[in-house]
Amino acid sequence: MLFTSFAFAYNNDEGKAIFSTRCTACHSIEKNVVGPALLNVDKRHDEKWIIAFVHSSQTVIKSGDTAAINLYNRFNNTPMPDHPDITDDQVRSIISYIKTESSVLASKPKKRYKDRMNCRLLISQ
Ligand code: HEC
Numbered sequence: 001m002l003f004t005s006f007a008f009a010y011n012n013d014e015g016k017a018i019f020s021t022r023c024t025a026c027h028s029i030e031k032n033v034v035g036p037a038l039l040n041v042d043k044r045h046d047e048k049w050i051i052a053f054v055h056s057s058q059t060v061i062k063s064g065d066t067a068a069i070n071l072y073n074r075f076n077n078t079p080m081p082d083h084p085d086i087t088d089d090q091v092r093s094i095i096s097y098i099k100t101e102s103s104v105l106a107s108k109p110k111k112r113y114k115d116r117m118n119c120r121l122l123i124s125q
Contacts, residue, residue, distance in 0.1 A: 010089065015097030018090055022083065029101045035080060036071065040102045042095055051091045056082045 019027075026034035041050065045067065053060050053068065057080040060068040072079070086094075 010093040010096035012093065012097045012100055014090065015093035015095070018086065019094050019097055022086070023094070026080070029098060030105060034078060035075060038098050039105060042099055047092065047095065050095060051088050053080070054083050054086060054091050054094075056084065058082070 023038075027036070027038050029037060029039050031037050045053070049060070049065075049067070057068065057072075061072050
């Protein structure tokens with residue numbers, strides 16, 4: 001529950017709106033698209049790193065940051081465009097939205113499993 005209150009410290013609606021208009025061309029929470037799936041991204045990098053990367057990924061890469069360099073190589077050296085107009089707090093809202101979506105998805109596999117079971121039951125009838 002503590003996590004939920006942290007997740008809502010920033011504005012999820014604002015985060016969702018920015019994510020949908022500026023990020024979904026290349027990112028989904030669940031799947032790799034042009035860029036990596038952003039599920040649990042807050043567990044892979046600290047907030048400062050994510051803010052810097054969203055502002056200018058190439059600056060982070062050129063600074064010699066190993067995580068950023070590896071990611072860049074893994075995604076075929078596709079540069080993520082700079083977003084200098086997105087404020088630090090707006091990035092925090094995006095992170096907050098991703099965190100909430102990640103915890104929603106974490107509770108999903110059970111349901112999918114149940115659906116598969118139902119499906120098997122239907123087939124075997
Ligand atoms: C044109 C495509 C594109 C857009 C638009 C884009 N990204 Fe990316 N993003 C990438 C790629 C490609 C990578 C992988 C790193 C690299 O190649 O530089 C990445 C990596 C990332 C990472 C690191 C993920 C990890 O798993 O470590 C974060 C965080 C991120 N993007 C956030 C965002 C956010 C937030 C937005 C919207 C404001 C956004 N990106 C918009 C292409 C994009």
